[in-house]
Amino acid sequence: MRRDIFQAIADPTRRAILVLVAVQAMTPNAIAEHFDIRRQSISKHLRILSECDLLVPRQEGREIFYELKIDKMKEIDTWLDQFRKIMEESFKQLDEVLFTIKNKKK
Amino acid sequence: MRRDIFQAIADPTRRAILVLVAVQAMTPNAIAEHFDIRRQSISKHLRILSECDLLVPRQEGREIFYELKIDKMKEIDTWLDQFRKIMEESFKQLDEVLFTIKNKKK
DNA sequence: TATACGTGCAACCGTTCGGCTGCGCAAATT
DNA sequence: AATTTGCGCAGCCGAACGGTTGCACGTATA
Structure with a gap:
Protein backbone atom coordinates (compact mmCIF):
# COMPACT_ATOMS: atom_id res chain seq x y z
CA MET A 1 0.00 0.00 0.00
CA ARG A 2 1.74 3.11 -1.27
CA ARG A 3 0.96 6.10 0.89
CA ASP A 4 2.78 9.33 0.23
CA ILE A 5 1.59 12.91 -0.15
CA PHE A 6 1.74 12.81 -3.93
CA GLN A 7 -0.51 9.79 -4.09
CA ALA A 8 -2.77 11.48 -1.54
CA ILE A 9 -3.29 14.65 -3.55
CA ALA A 10 -3.70 12.71 -6.80
CA ASP A 11 -7.41 12.25 -6.10
CA PRO A 12 -9.58 15.31 -6.87
CA THR A 13 -11.97 14.60 -4.00
CA ARG A 14 -9.10 14.55 -1.54
CA ARG A 15 -7.75 17.81 -2.92
CA ALA A 16 -11.17 19.38 -2.44
CA ILE A 17 -11.32 18.06 1.13
CA LEU A 18 -7.96 19.65 1.85
CA VAL A 19 -9.22 23.02 0.63
CA LEU A 20 -12.39 22.70 2.71
CA VAL A 21 -10.56 21.76 5.85
CA ALA A 22 -7.92 24.43 5.29
CA VAL A 23 -10.52 27.10 6.03
CA GLN A 24 -11.70 25.40 9.20
CA ALA A 25 -11.55 21.98 10.84
CA MET A 26 -14.58 19.84 9.95
CA THR A 27 -16.31 16.57 10.85
CA PRO A 28 -16.75 13.73 8.30
CA ASN A 29 -20.50 14.38 8.08
CA ALA A 30 -20.02 18.08 7.44
CA ILE A 31 -17.45 17.31 4.76
CA ALA A 32 -19.63 14.66 3.13
CA GLU A 33 -22.41 17.22 2.65
CA HIS A 34 -20.21 18.93 0.07
CA PHE A 35 -19.94 15.85 -2.11
CA ASP A 36 -22.12 13.32 -3.94
CA ILE A 37 -20.38 10.52 -2.09
CA ARG A 38 -21.40 8.41 0.91
CA ARG A 39 -19.99 9.37 4.27
CA GLN A 40 -18.05 6.10 4.51
CA SER A 41 -16.15 6.88 1.34
CA ILE A 42 -15.26 10.27 2.72
CA SER A 43 -14.03 8.49 5.83
CA LYS A 44 -11.73 6.42 3.65
CA HIS A 45 -10.28 9.58 2.15
CA LEU A 46 -9.85 11.12 5.60
CA ARG A 47 -8.02 7.99 6.69
CA ILE A 48 -5.61 8.24 3.77
CA LEU A 49 -5.04 11.97 4.34
CA SER A 50 -4.46 11.34 8.05
CA GLU A 51 -2.09 8.46 7.37
CA CYS A 52 0.24 10.73 5.44
CA ASP A 53 -0.04 13.46 8.03
CA LEU A 54 -1.90 15.97 5.91
CA LEU A 55 -4.80 15.88 8.35
CA VAL A 56 -5.01 15.51 12.11
CA PRO A 57 -8.16 14.20 13.84
CA ARG A 58 -9.31 15.90 17.03
CA GLN A 59 -11.99 14.01 18.96
CA GLU A 60 -14.70 16.09 20.60
CA GLY A 61 -17.39 13.95 22.17
CA ARG A 62 -18.71 11.69 19.48
CA GLU A 63 -17.57 14.08 16.77
CA ILE A 64 -14.13 14.13 15.14
CA PHE A 65 -12.79 17.33 13.70
CA TYR A 66 -10.19 16.94 10.98
CA GLU A 67 -7.68 19.71 10.83
CA LEU A 68 -5.18 20.56 8.10
CA LYS A 69 -1.53 20.13 8.95
CA ILE A 70 -0.15 22.89 6.79
CA MET B 1 -8.92 7.64 -17.77
CA ARG B 2 -8.07 10.46 -15.39
CA ARG B 3 -5.17 12.54 -16.67
CA ASP B 4 -4.08 15.61 -14.75
CA ILE B 5 -0.76 16.80 -13.38
CA PHE B 6 -1.48 15.55 -9.88
CA GLN B 7 -2.22 12.06 -11.09
CA ALA B 8 0.90 12.28 -13.26
CA ILE B 9 3.26 13.11 -10.41
CA ALA B 10 1.61 10.55 -8.11
CA ASP B 11 3.84 7.81 -9.49
CA PRO B 12 7.40 7.75 -8.09
CA THR B 13 8.90 6.56 -11.37
CA ARG B 14 7.32 9.47 -13.22
CA ARG B 15 8.61 11.92 -10.61
CA ALA B 16 12.11 10.49 -11.07
CA ILE B 17 11.79 10.83 -14.83
CA LEU B 18 10.85 14.48 -14.43
CA VAL B 19 13.94 15.14 -12.34
CA LEU B 20 16.16 13.35 -14.86
CA VAL B 21 14.73 15.21 -17.82
CA ALA B 22 14.84 18.51 -15.97
CA VAL B 23 18.63 18.45 -16.16
CA GLN B 24 18.67 17.65 -19.86
CA ALA B 25 16.32 16.31 -22.51
CA MET B 26 16.64 12.52 -22.90
CA THR B 27 15.56 9.64 -25.12
CA PRO B 28 13.38 6.77 -23.82
CA ASN B 29 16.29 4.33 -23.98
CA ALA B 30 18.59 6.63 -22.05
CA ILE B 31 15.91 7.15 -19.41
CA ALA B 32 15.16 3.43 -19.16
CA GLU B 33 18.80 2.75 -18.27
CA HIS B 34 18.17 4.47 -14.94
CA PHE B 35 15.38 2.10 -13.94
CA ASP B 36 14.68 -1.60 -13.45
CA ILE B 37 11.77 -1.37 -15.83
CA ARG B 38 11.35 -2.33 -19.48
CA ARG B 39 11.70 0.40 -22.05
CA GLN B 40 8.06 0.00 -23.09
CA SER B 41 6.87 0.81 -19.58
CA ILE B 42 8.99 3.94 -19.59
CA SER B 43 7.37 4.82 -22.91
CA LYS B 44 3.98 4.53 -21.21
CA HIS B 45 5.08 6.95 -18.50
CA LEU B 46 6.46 9.35 -21.10
CA ARG B 47 3.14 9.21 -22.91
CA ILE B 48 1.26 10.13 -19.73
CA LEU B 49 3.68 12.94 -18.89
CA SER B 50 3.43 14.27 -22.44
CA GLU B 51 -0.37 14.06 -22.44
CA CYS B 52 -0.58 16.44 -19.52
CA ASP B 53 2.03 18.74 -21.02
CA LEU B 54 4.76 18.13 -18.48
CA LEU B 55 7.02 16.80 -21.25
CA VAL B 56 7.48 17.71 -24.90
CA PRO B 57 8.89 15.23 -27.43
CA ARG B 58 11.40 16.47 -29.97
CA GLN B 59 12.12 14.05 -32.84
CA GLU B 60 15.71 13.86 -34.07
CA GLY B 61 16.20 11.22 -36.70
CA ARG B 62 15.02 7.96 -35.16
CA GLU B 63 15.52 9.29 -31.66
CA ILE B 64 13.01 11.23 -29.61
CA PHE B 65 14.21 13.63 -26.94
CA TYR B 66 11.77 14.36 -24.18
CA GLU B 67 12.09 17.80 -22.69
CA LEU B 68 10.64 19.19 -19.47
CA LYS B 69 8.03 21.91 -19.84
CA ILE B 70 8.78 23.81 -16.67
C1' DT C 1 19.00 -3.89 -50.35
C1' DA C 2 19.30 -6.32 -46.08
C1' DT C 3 20.02 -5.68 -41.24
C1' DA C 4 20.19 -3.41 -36.89
C1' DC C 5 18.33 0.15 -34.00
C1' DG C 6 14.92 3.29 -31.59
C1' DT C 7 10.47 3.73 -30.76
C1' DG C 8 5.24 3.34 -29.97
C1' DC C 9 1.12 0.46 -29.82
C1' DA C 10 -1.88 -3.50 -28.45
C1' DA C 11 -3.09 -7.17 -25.56
C1' DC C 12 -2.63 -9.33 -21.28
C1' DC C 13 -2.44 -9.78 -16.11
C1' DG C 14 -2.21 -9.12 -11.11
C1' DT C 15 -2.81 -5.20 -7.87
C1' DT C 16 -4.67 -0.97 -6.33
C1' DC C 17 -8.28 2.55 -6.26
C1' DG C 18 -12.51 4.52 -5.15
C1' DG C 19 -16.97 3.93 -4.94
C1' DC C 20 -20.77 1.07 -2.50
C1' DT C 21 -23.44 -1.58 1.51
C1' DG C 22 -23.83 -3.62 6.01
C1' DC C 23 -22.38 -3.68 10.42
C1' DG C 24 -20.72 -2.58 15.29
C1' DC C 25 -19.46 0.68 18.79
C1' DA C 26 -19.41 4.69 21.71
C1' DA C 27 -21.50 9.12 22.86
C1' DA C 28 -25.63 11.92 23.19
C1' DT C 29 -30.52 12.28 23.69
C1' DT C 30 -35.15 10.69 25.05
C1' DA D 1 -33.00 1.86 29.59
C1' DA D 2 -33.98 2.55 24.80
C1' DT D 3 -33.10 5.22 20.75
C1' DT D 4 -30.65 8.29 17.86
C1' DT D 5 -26.44 10.07 16.11
C1' DG D 6 -21.55 10.16 14.46
C1' DC D 7 -18.17 7.45 13.18
C1' DG D 8 -14.88 3.64 11.42
C1' DC D 9 -14.16 -1.00 9.68
C1' DA D 10 -14.81 -5.05 6.56
C1' DG D 11 -16.08 -6.90 2.37
C1' DC D 12 -17.63 -6.41 -2.35
C1' DC D 13 -17.11 -4.79 -7.20
C1' DG D 14 -15.95 -2.57 -11.57
C1' DA D 15 -12.41 0.48 -13.39
C1' DA D 16 -7.84 2.13 -13.65
C1' DC D 17 -2.86 1.39 -12.86
C1' DG D 18 1.63 -0.26 -13.85
C1' DG D 19 4.13 -3.77 -15.18
C1' DT D 20 4.91 -7.44 -18.89
C1' DT D 21 5.54 -9.54 -23.93
C1' DG D 22 5.10 -9.40 -28.91
C1' DC D 23 4.87 -6.83 -32.87
C1' DA D 24 5.03 -3.15 -36.56
C1' DC D 25 7.13 0.80 -38.48
C1' DG D 26 10.44 4.33 -39.75
C1' DT D 27 15.38 5.57 -39.62
C1' DA D 28 20.33 4.59 -39.75
C1' DT D 29 23.98 1.52 -41.12
C1' DA D 30 26.38 -2.48 -43.52
Whole structure:
Protein backbone atom coordinates (compact mmCIF):
# COMPACT_ATOMS: atom_id res chain seq x y z
CA MET A 1 0.00 0.00 0.00
CA ARG A 2 1.74 3.11 -1.27
CA ARG A 3 0.96 6.10 0.89
CA ASP A 4 2.78 9.33 0.23
CA ILE A 5 1.59 12.91 -0.15
CA PHE A 6 1.74 12.81 -3.93
CA GLN A 7 -0.51 9.79 -4.09
CA ALA A 8 -2.77 11.48 -1.54
CA ILE A 9 -3.29 14.65 -3.55
CA ALA A 10 -3.70 12.71 -6.80
CA ASP A 11 -7.41 12.25 -6.10
CA PRO A 12 -9.58 15.31 -6.87
CA THR A 13 -11.97 14.60 -4.00
CA ARG A 14 -9.10 14.55 -1.54
CA ARG A 15 -7.75 17.81 -2.92
CA ALA A 16 -11.17 19.38 -2.44
CA ILE A 17 -11.32 18.06 1.13
CA LEU A 18 -7.96 19.65 1.85
CA VAL A 19 -9.22 23.02 0.63
CA LEU A 20 -12.39 22.70 2.71
CA VAL A 21 -10.56 21.76 5.85
CA ALA A 22 -7.92 24.43 5.29
CA VAL A 23 -10.52 27.10 6.03
CA GLN A 24 -11.70 25.40 9.20
CA ALA A 25 -11.55 21.98 10.84
CA MET A 26 -14.58 19.84 9.95
CA THR A 27 -16.31 16.57 10.85
CA PRO A 28 -16.75 13.73 8.30
CA ASN A 29 -20.50 14.38 8.08
CA ALA A 30 -20.02 18.08 7.44
CA ILE A 31 -17.45 17.31 4.76
CA ALA A 32 -19.63 14.66 3.13
CA GLU A 33 -22.41 17.22 2.65
CA HIS A 34 -20.21 18.93 0.07
CA PHE A 35 -19.94 15.85 -2.11
CA ASP A 36 -22.12 13.32 -3.94
CA ILE A 37 -20.38 10.52 -2.09
CA ARG A 38 -21.40 8.41 0.91
CA ARG A 39 -19.99 9.37 4.27
CA GLN A 40 -18.05 6.10 4.51
CA SER A 41 -16.15 6.88 1.34
CA ILE A 42 -15.26 10.27 2.72
CA SER A 43 -14.03 8.49 5.83
CA LYS A 44 -11.73 6.42 3.65
CA HIS A 45 -10.28 9.58 2.15
CA LEU A 46 -9.85 11.12 5.60
CA ARG A 47 -8.02 7.99 6.69
CA ILE A 48 -5.61 8.24 3.77
CA LEU A 49 -5.04 11.97 4.34
CA SER A 50 -4.46 11.34 8.05
CA GLU A 51 -2.09 8.46 7.37
CA CYS A 52 0.24 10.73 5.44
CA ASP A 53 -0.04 13.46 8.03
CA LEU A 54 -1.90 15.97 5.91
CA LEU A 55 -4.80 15.88 8.35
CA VAL A 56 -5.01 15.51 12.11
CA PRO A 57 -8.16 14.20 13.84
CA ARG A 58 -9.31 15.90 17.03
CA GLN A 59 -11.99 14.01 18.96
CA GLU A 60 -14.70 16.09 20.60
CA GLY A 61 -17.39 13.95 22.17
CA ARG A 62 -18.71 11.69 19.48
CA GLU A 63 -17.57 14.08 16.77
CA ILE A 64 -14.13 14.13 15.14
CA PHE A 65 -12.79 17.33 13.70
CA TYR A 66 -10.19 16.94 10.98
CA GLU A 67 -7.68 19.71 10.83
CA LEU A 68 -5.18 20.56 8.10
CA LYS A 69 -1.53 20.13 8.95
CA ILE A 70 -0.15 22.89 6.79
CA ASP A 71 3.48 21.97 7.46
CA LYS A 72 3.08 18.76 5.52
CA MET A 73 2.04 20.75 2.47
CA LYS A 74 5.47 22.29 2.45
CA GLU A 75 6.89 18.93 1.41
CA ILE A 76 5.33 19.41 -1.99
CA ASP A 77 6.88 22.83 -2.15
CA THR A 78 10.23 21.34 -1.21
CA TRP A 79 9.95 18.86 -4.07
CA LEU A 80 9.29 21.72 -6.45
CA ASP A 81 12.46 23.41 -5.20
CA GLN A 82 14.57 20.90 -7.15
CA PHE A 83 13.16 22.18 -10.39
CA ARG A 84 13.51 25.79 -9.40
CA LYS A 85 17.19 25.14 -8.74
CA ILE A 86 17.75 23.14 -11.91
CA MET A 87 16.04 25.81 -13.94
CA GLU A 88 18.11 28.47 -12.25
CA GLU A 89 21.24 26.56 -13.27
CA SER A 90 20.00 26.33 -16.85
CA PHE A 91 19.50 30.06 -16.96
CA LYS A 92 22.98 30.63 -15.61
CA GLN A 93 24.37 28.46 -18.42
CA LEU A 94 22.24 30.34 -20.89
CA ASP A 95 23.61 33.60 -19.52
CA GLU A 96 27.14 32.28 -20.04
CA VAL A 97 26.35 31.38 -23.61
CA LEU A 98 24.89 34.79 -24.24
CA PHE A 99 27.91 36.36 -22.56
CA THR A 100 30.27 34.40 -24.83
CA ILE A 101 28.37 35.44 -27.92
CA LYS A 102 28.50 39.01 -26.74
CA ASN A 103 32.27 38.87 -26.30
CA LYS A 104 32.79 37.27 -29.70
CA LYS A 105 31.06 40.19 -31.30
CA LYS A 106 33.67 42.54 -29.92
CA MET B 1 -8.92 7.64 -17.77
CA ARG B 2 -8.07 10.46 -15.39
CA ARG B 3 -5.17 12.54 -16.67
CA ASP B 4 -4.08 15.61 -14.75
CA ILE B 5 -0.76 16.80 -13.38
CA PHE B 6 -1.48 15.55 -9.88
CA GLN B 7 -2.22 12.06 -11.09
CA ALA B 8 0.90 12.28 -13.26
CA ILE B 9 3.26 13.11 -10.41
CA ALA B 10 1.61 10.55 -8.11
CA ASP B 11 3.84 7.81 -9.49
CA PRO B 12 7.40 7.75 -8.09
CA THR B 13 8.90 6.56 -11.37
CA ARG B 14 7.32 9.47 -13.22
CA ARG B 15 8.61 11.92 -10.61
CA ALA B 16 12.11 10.49 -11.07
CA ILE B 17 11.79 10.83 -14.83
CA LEU B 18 10.85 14.48 -14.43
CA VAL B 19 13.94 15.14 -12.34
CA LEU B 20 16.16 13.35 -14.86
CA VAL B 21 14.73 15.21 -17.82
CA ALA B 22 14.84 18.51 -15.97
CA VAL B 23 18.63 18.45 -16.16
CA GLN B 24 18.67 17.65 -19.86
CA ALA B 25 16.32 16.31 -22.51
CA MET B 26 16.64 12.52 -22.90
CA THR B 27 15.56 9.64 -25.12
CA PRO B 28 13.38 6.77 -23.82
CA ASN B 29 16.29 4.33 -23.98
CA ALA B 30 18.59 6.63 -22.05
CA ILE B 31 15.91 7.15 -19.41
CA ALA B 32 15.16 3.43 -19.16
CA GLU B 33 18.80 2.75 -18.27
CA HIS B 34 18.17 4.47 -14.94
CA PHE B 35 15.38 2.10 -13.94
CA ASP B 36 14.68 -1.60 -13.45
CA ILE B 37 11.77 -1.37 -15.83
CA ARG B 38 11.35 -2.33 -19.48
CA ARG B 39 11.70 0.40 -22.05
CA GLN B 40 8.06 0.00 -23.09
CA SER B 41 6.87 0.81 -19.58
CA ILE B 42 8.99 3.94 -19.59
CA SER B 43 7.37 4.82 -22.91
CA LYS B 44 3.98 4.53 -21.21
CA HIS B 45 5.08 6.95 -18.50
CA LEU B 46 6.46 9.35 -21.10
CA ARG B 47 3.14 9.21 -22.91
CA ILE B 48 1.26 10.13 -19.73
CA LEU B 49 3.68 12.94 -18.89
CA SER B 50 3.43 14.27 -22.44
CA GLU B 51 -0.37 14.06 -22.44
CA CYS B 52 -0.58 16.44 -19.52
CA ASP B 53 2.03 18.74 -21.02
CA LEU B 54 4.76 18.13 -18.48
CA LEU B 55 7.02 16.80 -21.25
CA VAL B 56 7.48 17.71 -24.90
CA PRO B 57 8.89 15.23 -27.43
CA ARG B 58 11.40 16.47 -29.97
CA GLN B 59 12.12 14.05 -32.84
CA GLU B 60 15.71 13.86 -34.07
CA GLY B 61 16.20 11.22 -36.70
CA ARG B 62 15.02 7.96 -35.16
CA GLU B 63 15.52 9.29 -31.66
CA ILE B 64 13.01 11.23 -29.61
CA PHE B 65 14.21 13.63 -26.94
CA TYR B 66 11.77 14.36 -24.18
CA GLU B 67 12.09 17.80 -22.69
CA LEU B 68 10.64 19.19 -19.47
CA LYS B 69 8.03 21.91 -19.84
CA ILE B 70 8.78 23.81 -16.67
CA ASP B 71 5.79 26.13 -17.04
CA LYS B 72 3.41 23.28 -16.38
CA MET B 73 5.09 22.66 -13.05
CA LYS B 74 3.96 26.09 -11.97
CA GLU B 75 0.39 24.79 -11.91
CA ILE B 76 1.23 22.78 -8.82
CA ASP B 77 2.69 25.86 -7.27
CA THR B 78 -0.48 27.76 -8.14
CA TRP B 79 -2.56 25.13 -6.38
CA LEU B 80 -0.41 25.52 -3.28
CA ASP B 81 -1.09 29.25 -3.36
CA GLN B 82 -4.64 28.64 -2.10
CA PHE B 83 -3.27 27.28 1.13
CA ARG B 84 -0.72 30.01 1.48
CA LYS B 85 -3.54 32.53 1.21
CA ILE B 86 -5.84 30.70 3.59
CA MET B 87 -3.07 30.37 6.12
CA GLU B 88 -2.27 34.05 5.75
CA GLU B 89 -5.93 34.82 6.53
CA SER B 90 -5.78 32.57 9.60
CA PHE B 91 -2.77 34.44 10.89
CA LYS B 92 -4.52 37.74 10.36
CA GLN B 93 -7.44 36.51 12.44
CA LEU B 94 -5.02 35.24 15.06
CA ASP B 95 -3.40 38.65 15.09
CA GLU B 96 -6.79 40.24 15.67
CA VAL B 97 -7.45 37.92 18.58
CA LEU B 98 -4.09 38.69 20.08
CA PHE B 99 -4.75 42.38 19.52
CA THR B 100 -8.11 42.13 21.34
CA ILE B 101 -6.51 40.32 24.27
CA LYS B 102 -3.84 42.97 24.36
CA ASN B 103 -6.42 45.76 24.50
CA LYS B 104 -8.44 44.02 27.21
CA LYS B 105 -5.40 43.97 29.41
CA LYS B 106 -5.22 47.76 29.32
C1' DT C 1 19.00 -3.89 -50.35
C1' DA C 2 19.30 -6.32 -46.08
C1' DT C 3 20.02 -5.68 -41.24
C1' DA C 4 20.19 -3.41 -36.89
C1' DC C 5 18.33 0.15 -34.00
C1' DG C 6 14.92 3.29 -31.59
C1' DT C 7 10.47 3.73 -30.76
C1' DG C 8 5.24 3.34 -29.97
C1' DC C 9 1.12 0.46 -29.82
C1' DA C 10 -1.88 -3.50 -28.45
C1' DA C 11 -3.09 -7.17 -25.56
C1' DC C 12 -2.63 -9.33 -21.28
C1' DC C 13 -2.44 -9.78 -16.11
C1' DG C 14 -2.21 -9.12 -11.11
C1' DT C 15 -2.81 -5.20 -7.87
C1' DT C 16 -4.67 -0.97 -6.33
C1' DC C 17 -8.28 2.55 -6.26
C1' DG C 18 -12.51 4.52 -5.15
C1' DG C 19 -16.97 3.93 -4.94
C1' DC C 20 -20.77 1.07 -2.50
C1' DT C 21 -23.44 -1.58 1.51
C1' DG C 22 -23.83 -3.62 6.01
C1' DC C 23 -22.38 -3.68 10.42
C1' DG C 24 -20.72 -2.58 15.29
C1' DC C 25 -19.46 0.68 18.79
C1' DA C 26 -19.41 4.69 21.71
C1' DA C 27 -21.50 9.12 22.86
C1' DA C 28 -25.63 11.92 23.19
C1' DT C 29 -30.52 12.28 23.69
C1' DT C 30 -35.15 10.69 25.05
C1' DA D 1 -33.00 1.86 29.59
C1' DA D 2 -33.98 2.55 24.80
C1' DT D 3 -33.10 5.22 20.75
C1' DT D 4 -30.65 8.29 17.86
C1' DT D 5 -26.44 10.07 16.11
C1' DG D 6 -21.55 10.16 14.46
C1' DC D 7 -18.17 7.45 13.18
C1' DG D 8 -14.88 3.64 11.42
C1' DC D 9 -14.16 -1.00 9.68
C1' DA D 10 -14.81 -5.05 6.56
C1' DG D 11 -16.08 -6.90 2.37
C1' DC D 12 -17.63 -6.41 -2.35
C1' DC D 13 -17.11 -4.79 -7.20
C1' DG D 14 -15.95 -2.57 -11.57
C1' DA D 15 -12.41 0.48 -13.39
C1' DA D 16 -7.84 2.13 -13.65
C1' DC D 17 -2.86 1.39 -12.86
C1' DG D 18 1.63 -0.26 -13.85
C1' DG D 19 4.13 -3.77 -15.18
C1' DT D 20 4.91 -7.44 -18.89
C1' DT D 21 5.54 -9.54 -23.93
C1' DG D 22 5.10 -9.40 -28.91
C1' DC D 23 4.87 -6.83 -32.87
C1' DA D 24 5.03 -3.15 -36.56
C1' DC D 25 7.13 0.80 -38.48
C1' DG D 26 10.44 4.33 -39.75
C1' DT D 27 15.38 5.57 -39.62
C1' DA D 28 20.33 4.59 -39.75
C1' DT D 29 23.98 1.52 -41.12
C1' DA D 30 26.38 -2.48 -43.52
